[in-house]
Amino acid sequence: MTQPNETGHSGESATGELKKTPLFEAHRAAGAKMVPFAGYLMPLQYKGIIAEHQATRDSAGLFDVSHMGQIDVTGEGAADWLERLTPADIKGLAEGGARYSVLTNAAGGIVDDLIITRLADRFRLVVNGARRAAVAAHFAANPAPGVEARFLDRALIALQGPAAEAVLAAHVAADLSGMDFMSAVETEAFGAPALVARSGYTGEDGFEISLPEAAAMGAYETLLADPRVAPVGLGARDTLRLESGLSLYGQDLTEEISPVEAGLLFVIARRRRAEGGFIGAECVLAEIADGPARRRVGLAVEGRVPVRAGATITHAGTRIGTVTSGGVGPTVGAPIAMGLVASEFADPGTALEADVRGRAIALKVAKLPFVPARTKRKG
Amino acid sequence: MKRYTEEHEWLELDGDVATVGISIHAQDALGDITFVELPEVGRTVKKGESLAVVESVKAASDVYAPLDGEVVEVNGALEDNPQLVNEAAEGEGWFIKIRLADAGAAAAFMDSEAYATFVANES
Numbered sequence: 001m002t003q004p005n006e007t008g009h010s011g012e013s014a015t016g017e018l019k020k021t022p023l024f025e026a027h028r029a030a031g032a033k034m035v036p037f038a039g040y041l042m043p044l045q046y047k048g049i050i051a052e053h054q055a056t057r058d059s060a061g062l063f064d065v066s067h068m069g070q071i072d073v074t075g076e077g078a079a080d081w082l083e084r085l086t087p088a089d090i091k092g093l094a095e096g097g098a099r100y101s102v103l104t105n106a107a108g109g110i111v112d113d114l115i116i117t118r119l120a121d122r123f124r125l126v127v128n129g130a131r132r133a134a135v136a137a138h139f140a141a142n143p144a145p146g147v148e149a150r151f152l153d154r155a156l157i158a159l160q161g162p163a164a165e166a167v168l169a170a171h172v173a174a175d176l177s178g179m180d181f182m183s184a185v186e187t188e189a190f191g192a193p194a195l196v197a198r199s200g201y202t203g204e205d206g207f208e209i210s211l212p213e214a215a216a217m218g219a220y221e222t223l224l225a226d227p228r229v230a231p232v233g234l235g236a237r238d239t240l241r242l243e244s245g246l247s248l249y250g251q252d253l254t255e256e257i258s259p260v261e262a263g264l265l266f267v268i269a270r271r272r273r274a275e276g277g278f279i280g281a282e283c284v285l286a287e288i289a290d291g292p293a294r295r296r297v298g299l300a301v302e303g304r305v306p307v308r309a310g311a312t313i314t315h316a317g318t319r320i321g322t323v324t325s326g327g328v329g330p331t332v333g334a335p336i337a338m339g340l341v342a343s344e345f346a347d348p349g350t351a352l353e354a355d356v357r358g359r360a361i362a363l364k365v366a367k368l369p370f371v372p373a374r375t376k377r378k379g
Numbered sequence: 380m381k382r383y384t385e386e387h388e389w390l391e392l393d394g395d396v397a398t399v400g401i402s403i404h405a406q407d408a409l410g411d412i413t414f415v416e417l418p419e420v421g422r423t424v425k426k427g428e429s430l431a432v433v434e435s436v437k438a439a440s441d442v443y444a445p446l447d448g449e450v451v452e453v454n455g456a457l458e459d460n461p462q463l464v465n466e467a468a469e470g471e472g473w474f475i476k477i478r479l480a481d482a483g484a485a486a487a488f489m490d491s492e493a494y495a496t497f498v499a500n501e502s
Contacts (some may be wrong), residue, residue, distance in 0.1 A: 049436040050411045328413045
């Protein structure tokens with residue numbers, strides 16, 4: 001039997017020593033299977049991917065996402081600079097508001113996807129762990145006088161699931177009940193200065209808590225001691241985000257895929273469509289006007305054979321696309337996938353096929369997400 | 380008695396027919412198994428050739444023929460219940476029965492003690 005590729009996805013292989021997050025020993029103590037991911041040794045799973053996935057959907061899952069890059073952007077021209085780097089409406093972003101966005105390149109491709117939060121005196125960015133170096137290089141190549149972007153040594157913990165608010169509320173000074181999805185507050189949490197955001201990448205309600213490294217272990221162990229909370233690894237993080245139709249950088253998003261193709265039109269703010277002014281705007285805006293040649297779609301797989309990233313998608317024997325993410329959706333109870341297909345085959349219900357080990361597996365283009373989001377919106 | 384390969388498969392002889400599966404250690408490494416693709420009965424296989432595919436939540440893995448032979452039976456129960464491999468990898472979760480071309484060759488594989496040492500040294 002071949003050993004499965006345990007580096008998971010999008011993890012650029014580490015050259016040199018693998019780093020450990022401040023929570024490494026807690027993962028080991030919880031019986032985690034550790035794997036290299038984004039240059040770190042990260043937990044792939046504890047009890048099992050399906051059980052951890054269900055725990056997040058049913059109650060609350062605890063994730064160590066300290067491998068992700070946390071960046072503070074300061075300086076007078078910070079908002080202008082971020083509007084140069086992304087198609088987001090940063091100037092219209094209120095204090096405590098957060099936006100999912102992308103860093104675009106000159107060809108309209110995606111350097112990384114990220115969250116930008118406006119704080120009282122600065123912006124906080126969270127980028128993919130595997131893209132730290134690429135993002136740093138992109139920033140260095142596009143400097144702005146007086147603007148500083150500084151990578152932080154902080155831990156990041158995500159608590160995701162319907163019980164997240166009830167579990168977390170006891171440990172945070174700020175009132176969480178009034179917070180909407182994609183908002184953040186600087187407060188005290190677990191006795192330390194924290195940035196608590198109502199956000200996540202599982203489709204569930206939940207929070208991401210940025211803490212000083214020294215406070216991370218105490219916070220993690222406190223949360224884990226709550227009977228409503230289960231530790232969750234990278235494996236279930238992937239099944240949760242796939243069911244929720246969320247893109248993974250390195251698979252569904254790359255330097256060669258534009259936000260229009262990737263189905264991320266919502267990240268291009270209305271004002272920015274009119275004004276442009278972000279890197280690659282000419283390409284992106286032309287693509288919005290003319291329609292992209294290919295689009296990211298959801299793919300429902302018939303039968304039980306999982307269709308994985310890299311599989312060729314065909315229609316009537318002709319290659320029309322590629323699977324970018326695929327696996328089994330534990331909540332869906334069937335194999336599911338996402339892929340990039342030629343736009344004429346992107347309508348929901350379109351019958352396609354994927355090649356898996358020489359066999360044609362029937363697919364249907366499906367609406368995303370596979371599992372409806374349960375994030376908390378303004379009521 | 381069961382013999383184990385370096386590819387984390389086991390085989391057990393009954394005459395010249397070997398029952399083949401993956402080890403308890405292998406199923407643990409794979410995690411939740413969601414699908415097993417088995418060959419046609421009657422297929423002739425060569426040692427080292429891919430015989431079956433195990434799909435876990437995280438990845439697809441090949442299962443190789445431990446020796447030359449002919450597939451005489453496959454475990455149909457895995458079609459509806461692939462979790463059997465997680466629950467009883469070295470029992471009810473068997474994959475395939477192969478009539479070996481040379482049953483004597485099976486003696487070259489590790490016994491359970493040697494396999495346990497092999498696994499311990501691997502990690």
